[in-house]
Amino acid sequence: MTNSHKKTLFSHDLPATPMDPALQASRDQKIKVAMIGLCGCWGCTLSLLDMDEALIGLLDKVTILRSSLTDIKRIRQRCAIGFIEGGVANEENIETLKEYREHCDILISVGACAIWGGVPAMRNEVELSSCLEEAYVDSITAVANAIPTIPYHEDIPRITTKVYPCHEVVKMDYFIPGCPPDGGTILKVLDDLVNGREFDLPTTMNRYD
Amino acid sequence: MSRKLVIDPVTRIEGHGKVTIQLDDDNQVTDAKLHVVEFRGFEKLVQGHPYWEAPMLLQRICGICFVSHHLCGAKALDDMIGVGLGQHIRLLPGPEKIRRLGHYAQQLQSHVTAYFYLVVPEMLFGMDAPPEQRNVLGLVEQDPALVKRVVALRKWGQELIKTVLGKRMHGISSVPGGVSKNISIEERDRFLQGEEGLLSIDEVIEYAQEGLELFYQFHEQHREQVDQFAVVPALDMCLVNDEGNVDYYHGRIRIIDEHKHIVQEFDYHDYLQHFSEATEAWSYMKFPYLKALGREKGSVRVGPLARLNVTKTLSTPLAEAALKKFHAYTNGRSNNMTLHTNWARAIEIIHSAELIKALLNDTDLQNTELLMIPADTAWTGEGIGVVEAPRGTLLHHYRAAKTGDITFANLIVSTTQNNQVINRTVQSVAQDYISGKAEITEGMLNAIEVGIRAYDPCLSCATHALGQMPLKISVFDARGNIIDELCR
């Protein structure tokens, strides 16, 4: 709490080495996609990489803005498509999800966590106070005789009592189920949208595990 | 004026982190921290579920090292039903080798993802290259042939995981006492010989060596920068076999100091005697340390650098040759150069590929006896599993009631073990790259992230514990209605 009066500078606002104009121009022509993990395991993000060699082909047409695979930390341009992994479990997730909603034409929930909260939402069954005690007071490896410290600080976000699916917080346009969905399924969606076709996921491609 | 610098979020890592750096009026760094900003709560939420669900549920902690969580959970369950290493009973040879095969495939896949997709961009473009460029998009623009090979390598690892565990991610094959499926000759031959769109094992080993070459070239060109970047002394920890060499699936926990003297060595079933975990208000990630040494001296480093510091040899020829060179570089002392973790990671990619080749040629994979079914009286109700996950020593500990419901779970994941050392790294880089500088650039702050990325931290993994809900927060739905509001 002591640092609030200080001037805060974010790394993404500091002077950075500019992109080569020719490279930038070629990217500017492409369809912009963003993707981010909220409360998930990164598995759905990696399922995007499971598109394997098809990903390289797609990058002729598509470029990626804010994502956990690039160092682009905020979306500053309009994006055609935003992929979201994970549900909403803290206030930072809410802010991020809203930023994506504001900047993306189409927003897609990828995977069980984004769609219904997934495994992390199992904590919705548990009383918060007992969770607290489990983790920081009664932990079997807690430091003996120390006063238990519960994380609480201006630099860490506050946690929501429940884990929410993304569509309970903002409007989501499409859903790709699975834990995680296969790379091929994500590819089908992306390929359809990039080529101006409708979102059309046959139920045979859906995964429910 | 005093200032606070913030990196939010830390990118090209798994999970959610933030860095804050405090500067005084003279631009001197007075503090620097990595905050882990998420938590999920697996230890609590798994309670009340049947014990056999644990390896399925808890691998959802992490989408990149799920095999480690899956196997760690399975090992704990072996103990629990009374056929496990807690009772000094090893699994049948077939199932243990099949589990190992999945584990090595994941180490290959995980290290390839971390090394090439997340770390190599810095090697090629530099730490202060344009942020839009230093990533996999930049790699595709600069060297599409390299990216093709990387994609093929990762795909191979993922396909092997799918063959062993049933799915590319969050697999289903390990069950208490063994595995549910063996590897057929046809399945094996696909990976040995390759096919259209899938590399052969020899090509995998060849590509893996290119990864190490890439590090050598980078090191050659930037020796001073690489060697002087965040030199952070720490104890090193990993699982070792009877010969004192790293074993990724099973062994005793060994901890060494800078002179490679053994500081402690113990059976991981005794971990509670040795480890405590401290908590700080500013991070959801705890700080484990060795009780006997206290937090300052007793925090350990785990992962590729630690393992290669601890191990005397590696059991496969190409990796062993590379290890000799790695050991010679520090004249028999531990290597504390943070960026050499990437060197160690590149060696481990080769080692995993060679281990896989040896296993694929082992006919025990085709065994049909896959399960040990103990008598009911063997049930112990408690189990501890430890494996060397790609990021380091991972521990799962469960207890279950007679009815089979889990009553207790405790996890200490690799990235959490590294918490103290990562924070020391952040402080070291902040002092070297930021303290006293008149102008601060984005690139200088990326240097801090480079230090963090060397550990390939998985902050998703590290946030399994439940935290608290401080103060009051309101959550609104898409229509602006409050759907959640809470007070501390």
Ligand code: SF4
């Ligand atoms: S849906 Fe499954 S794979 Fe995707 S983030 Fe959630 S747990 Fe991970």
